Amino acid sequence: MENLENSIREVAEKLLSEKKVDLIIGYERGTLPLRTTPCFVDKVEDIQKLVWNASCDANLSKYVVGRKEKVGVVAKGCDARLIAVCVIEKQFPRENVVIIGVPCLGVIDRKKIEMELGDREVLEAIVEDEQIKVKGEGFDLVFPKNDFLCDSCLTCKHRNPPIYDVFVGEKVPEITEANEFAEVSSLESKSAEERWEHFKEELSKCIRCYACRNVCPLCYCKICFVDQTMPAWFGKTNDLADTMIYHIVRAFHVAGRCVDCGACSRACPMDINLRELMKKTEKIMKERYGYEAGVSLEKVPPLGEFKMDDPQEFIK
């Protein structure tokens, strides 16, 4: 990890000093333990601010959308895939972004650590390759990192960015045996009644803070459908119907584009498992149209095109 951090700095310094990019987007130490924040470096002197460890969970492709200058982005597998999706959707030209691909062994889910610790507060943390050392008042613990990874990282199929300009470090082995749709399939095997009860319970927690939308790199609409007032499509109340519809329509909007980076679930203050919904859209796209988002720069997302012989078993 130390090596990766140094290599990232070297690559970033080279790109900046050779004027290949105007800005590097990476991660820097956060003000709280176990946290990193996005870091924007435009001067070579600031390169040392860049860090790399398993708490680098923010999806940096969010910060590329809408930029005019040339940027270099430190990208994990999911970040790189989302950059690819945004390029296909013409949010920025491919030549404006230099993808610094970093192999990723999964990022930490802070909520899992907080659960483990209960009321105790982490005051200091060191994230290493294999373990996480956390310190606080009256405790000093070492956790194995692999037990505290994000759910989406556990079944990630693209730990090495499929699309990149510079690759830092060495490629890591991909996970092949894990079934990424296990959760979705187990829900699907239940009855409609049970599923409704499950989602009712899950989504009624929602407080409509829109953190999931704001953190999503694909939610770049200038005016979101829930903010629209003419016409005001759906209500802004936390009536269950309104909340449900917000989540259904958001899932529909990211269908065929979402790469399951897990940012929405991590951002949710109410701990809603939004992956259950997003993963379903991925499954629909894979099963119906054989499409996987973010692995190619040529293929258009399924809802952006059509074929004469698309499946239509549901139409009378």
Add this chain to the structure above:
Amino acid sequence: MIKVKTAEKEWNPKILAFLCNWCSYAGADLAGISRMQYPPNIRVVRVPCSGRVNPYFIIKALQRGWDAVLVSGCHPGDCHYISGNLVARRRFAVLKDLLEYLGIEPGRVNFSWVSAAEGEKFANVVKDVVQKVKALGPTKRLVKGVVPYGKP
């Protein structure tokens, strides 16, 4: 004084039908002028093309308490705008899968292709949808607030 005898009111579903101007609307017209009988439970919204039907329309209808939605357009290849129904088909596939995954009963959202010559098919589609929705009963899921029956 006139006494009005009010019979026990049977619940009848209200179904919102989006019919494309060029095929299904004409199909419905044909069913009418051919004097075919079908249940009077649908309320028709004429749209230029099934591709005009935004998924919002469908979800909004369910939220407002319509018991079911029917979207009908031209057969693939016959679209007046060449490919409107093909674009719509993918959208509806994803929407229907998603809604069913969330636990909305499959009979609430219906799609069909009805050409201008298929008056009989239109009547059958409506009969079929009404039958399915009657079996399901009044809609409750996704309905906002309390909506009295029969008053979407």
